[in-house]
Amino acid sequence: MSALSITNVTKSFGDNHILKGISLEAEAGEFIALVGPSGCGKSTLLRIVAGLEGADSGEIVAGGRDLTRLVAAERNVAMVFQSYALYPHLTAGQNIAVPLAMRNLTSLQRLPMIGSMLPGQKAIRKDILRQVTDMARSLKIDHLLDRKPGQMSGGQRQRVALARAMVRQPGLFLMDEPLSNLDANLRVHARGEIVDLHRRAGVPTLYVTHDQAEALSMADRVAVMMSGSLLQLAAPEVIYDDPAHIEVAKFVGQPRINTIASRVDADGAVTLGTWRLQPHERLVPGTDITVAIRSEFLSIADMGTPGLPAHIERLEFLGSEVIVYTKLDAIGESMVVKLAPSDARGLVAGKPVTIVPQGERLMVFGADGARLRADLTFTTLLERAHG
Amino acid sequence: MADMTAISIPAEVPRQKAPKPIVPRPIVNVSERHEARVAWMLAAPAMILIVLFIVAPVIAVITLGFTDFELGYSTFKFVGFENYAELFGDRTFRQSLWNTAIYTAIVAPASILLGLGVALLIESETVGRSFFRTAYFLPVASLLVAMATVWQYLLHPTIGPVNSMLAMVGLPGPNWLGSAGTVLYSLSMIGVWQTVGFNMILFLAGLTAIPRDLYSAAEIDGAKSPIDRFFLVTLPMLGPTTVFVTTISIINAVKVFETVKTLTEGGPNKASEVLLFTIYQEGFVYLRVGYASAMTVVFLAVLVVMMFAQYRLVDRKVHY
Numbered sequence: 254m255s256a257l258s259i260t261n262v263t264k265s266f267g268d269n270h271i272l273k274g275i276s277l278e279a280e281a282g283e284f285i286a287l288v289g290p291s292g293c294g295k296s297t298l299l300r301i302v303a304g305l306e307g308a309d310s311g312e313i314v315a316g317g318r319d320l321t322r323l324v325a326a327e328r329n330v331a332m333v334f335q336s337y338a339l340y341p342h343l344t345a346g347q348n349i350a351v352p353l354a355m356r357n358l359t360s361l362q363r364l365p366m367i368g369s370m371l372p373g374q375k376a377i378r379k380d381i382l383r384q385v386t387d388m389a390r391s392l393k394i395d396h397l398l399d400r401k402p403g404q405m406s407g408g409q410r411q412r413v414a415l416a417r418a419m420v421r422q423p424g425l426f427l428m429d430e431p432l433s434n435l436d437a438n439l440r441v442h443a444r445g446e447i448v449d450l451h452r453r454a455g456v457p458t459l460y461v462t463h464d465q466a467e468a469l470s471m472a473d474r475v476a477v478m479m480s481g482s483l484l485q486l487a488a489p490e491v492i493y494d495d496p497a498h499i500e501v502a503k504f505v506g507q508p509r510i511n512t513i514a515s516r517v518d519a520d521g522a523v524t525l526g527t528w529r530l531q532p533h534e535r536l537v538p539g540t541d542i543t544v545a546i547r548s549e550f551l552s553i554a555d556m557g558t559p560g561l562p563a564h565i566e567r568l569e570f571l572g573s574e575v576i577v578y579t580k581l582d583a584i585g586e587s588m589v590v591k592l593a594p595s596d597a598r599g600l601v602a603g604k605p606v607t608i609v610p611q612g613e614r615l616m617v618f619g620a621d622g623a624r625l626r627a628d629l630t631f632t633t634l635l636e637r638a639h640g
Numbered sequence: 641m642a643d644m645t646a647i648s649i650p651a652e653v654p655r656q657k658a659p660k661p662i663v664p665r666p667i668v669n670v671s672e673r674h675e676a677r678v679a680w681m682l683a684a685p686a687m688i689l690i691v692l693f694i695v696a697p698v699i700a701v702i703t704l705g706f707t708d709f710e711l712g713y714s715t716f717k718f719v720g721f722e723n724y725a726e727l728f729g730d731r732t733f734r735q736s737l738w739n740t741a742i743y744t745a746i747v748a749p750a751s752i753l754l755g756l757g758v759a760l761l762i763e764s765e766t767v768g769r770s771f772f773r774t775a776y777f778l779p780v781a782s783l784l785v786a787m788a789t790v791w792q793y794l795l796h797p798t799i800g801p802v803n804s805m806l807a808m809v810g811l812p813g814p815n816w817l818g819s820a821g822t823v824l825y826s827l828s829m830i831g832v833w834q835t836v837g838f839n840m841i842l843f844l845a846g847l848t849a850i851p852r853d854l855y856s857a858a859e860i861d862g863a864k865s866p867i868d869r870f871f872l873v874t875l876p877m878l879g880p881t882t883v884f885v886t887t888i889s890i891i892n893a894v895k896v897f898e899t900v901k902t903l904t905e906g907g908p909n910k911a912s913e914v915l916l917f918t919i920y921q922e923g924f925v926y927l928r929v930g931y932a933s934a935m936t937v938v939f940l941a942v943l944v945v946m947m948f949a950q951y952r953l954v955d956r957k958v959h960y
Contacts, residue, residue, distance in 0.1 A: 304860075325860050327864070336853045338851070355862030
């Protein structure tokens with residue numbers, strides 16, 4: 254049985270369908286990244302799982318418990334917010350203690366002054382303090398416990414928010430873009446820390462982000478969402494190398510995947526500029542398709558080599574690689590090529606060249622965006638169209 | 641150029657201390673002086689206005705408090721602390737000080753708590769929010785002197801609707817504004833009615849400034865009931881607003897005058913005599929400006945002490 258299963262969750266605000274039937278399962282201890290452009294519904298899904306918002310239909314089961322009808326407080330989930338949502342009037346230590354105090358102390362015992370006079374609360378408070386200190390020590394923030402959020406840096410606040418989420422040992426971990434308020438250097442560092450914490454806690458985690466690099470680098474599996482639908486849920490390598498949908502292919506990878514709109518010819522072949530490609534599996538003649546290939550599977554050769562003639566528009570030197578922006582002569586489409594710096598020597602803007610794709614890396618998508626598996630048997634460039 | 645000279649100088653010379661450049665200092669001084677002049681010029685209008693309208697009147701009042709000046713007389717002489725000595729023996733003044741304290745002790749807490757309650761209700765309301773907001777704010781915007789006649793009618797012992805309603809359920813209606821036992825409480829009620837809307841608006845502003853994420857975090861952290869969330873998030877986050885509302889409410893309560901002047905004239909038998917009304921009587925009816933000024937100084941001192949106490953005690957705790 255899976256640790257978390259979300260079944261057919263829908264949500265709309267008026268005519269605006271935010272979630273159109275999302276289903277996904279997480280295994281015990283799995284880290285799943287929900288990624289997609291803003292407005293795709295990933296945050297709404299997270300809030301529904303947390304119990305902060307109600308779903309219109311569908312159900313959520315975690316650890317064998319049906320959470321669908323429970324309020325957030327009873328779900329035993331932890332959430333880290335983009336804004337960290339620390340209580341500004343409480344010190345870091347008090348912030349971390351809140352979930353424990355809420356669970357272990359009665360509302361009478363929590364009252365200021367009166368509460369500290371009630372019997373039995375002393376031992377509980379002592380225990381809470383011990384847990385808070387342990388948690389703070391393991392996150393290396395024990396020196397910050399007496400500070401208020403206003404006196405801490407972004408990175409420190411983020412750790413306090415993590416500590417507050419982890420201290421109660423939740424059954425499910427939810428993170429809503431927890432790194433996007435950090436500066437770029439810290440963010441890359443924090444990625445590793447969160448993954449590390451996740452390993453240690455072993456709790457299934459849903460991690461919402463709009464940053465595809467973050468999703469690919471951190472998650473066991475990545476769920477790509479677009480306008481309320483889950484397009485693909487798979488391991489990062491599969492998402493990158495074998496996308497199931499053109500939108501997934503476009504969203505993931507930097508620079509963006511090259512796409513060329515085309516149409517299947519009467520004989521089932523595909524014309525790409527001056528080149529015709531022959532798929533082994535038959536495509537339906539006359540259908541619109543999109544051919545896509547990632548920039549690292551293109552190479553640049555001198556004019557006259559078999560391939561697609563193009564002109565270089567500009568070059569971007571990124572240190573370990575060079576991004577070459579070109580325009581195909583025949584159809585005017587842009588093509589981005591990623592090269593090792595040694596292969597880019599001698600290239601200048603305006604130079605006419607030939608782009609050579611690795612045939613087995615070409616992918617074909619249908620008019621509805623879904624992947625057509627025909628490309629798996631694509632052969633390399635077959636014949637040169639005359640004229 | 642500096643490099644070239646350094647090279648041409650014999651080896652031991654650079655070890656000596658280079659002579660201090662003398663040119664830059666005067667330039668800094670001139671620009672500093674210029675900046676200071678501009679600063680004074682920019683601050684001058686505000687400073688002149690503050691002196692003219694705040695500092696000078698306060699000094700005038702304090703000075704007059706040590707004189708026997710009466711309006712209409714062309715001369716006056718300094719009498720030292722005579723006015724203050726008279727104040728402490730003055731039964732009317734002591735009565736009005738006591739009445740003002742009672743009035744404030746009722747109106748300030750009641751209008752703060754009710755204002756907060758109404759603001760919370762309106763905030764959680766989705767339908768008719770602006771209607772309720774306007775309705776509660778109406779007493780603030782209305783002219784109190786005009787509304788006083790309405791209250792006079794409402795609380796009239798024989799023809800007033802309040803007593804008619806009490807009579808319907810068989811309760812004897814008191815003479816709200818006419819008896820010494822109830823007049824101060826009736827005025828307090830009107831005072832609360834008038835202040836709640838203002839406090840509500842301030843609390844509403846404070847409530848909208850609370851980040852929604854905090855409520856989400858509170859829910860997830862186990863604050864199940866709205867009451868838990870109120871004590872975990874709302875109340876502490878309203879801290880600065882509450883300090884401000886408390887300050888304003890106390891000042892407004894201590895300054896009560898219009899209802900007393902229009903409805904009771906301090907009566908019956910000085911049962912509703914309040915500070916500002918007593919000052920008004922002394923200064924503008926009996927024309928004893930010196931004596932009224934002494935009262936005003938006491939009045940100001942009370943307010944200033946209260947504000948200081950409040951800021952020292954509370955302010956440090958509510959700001960984060």
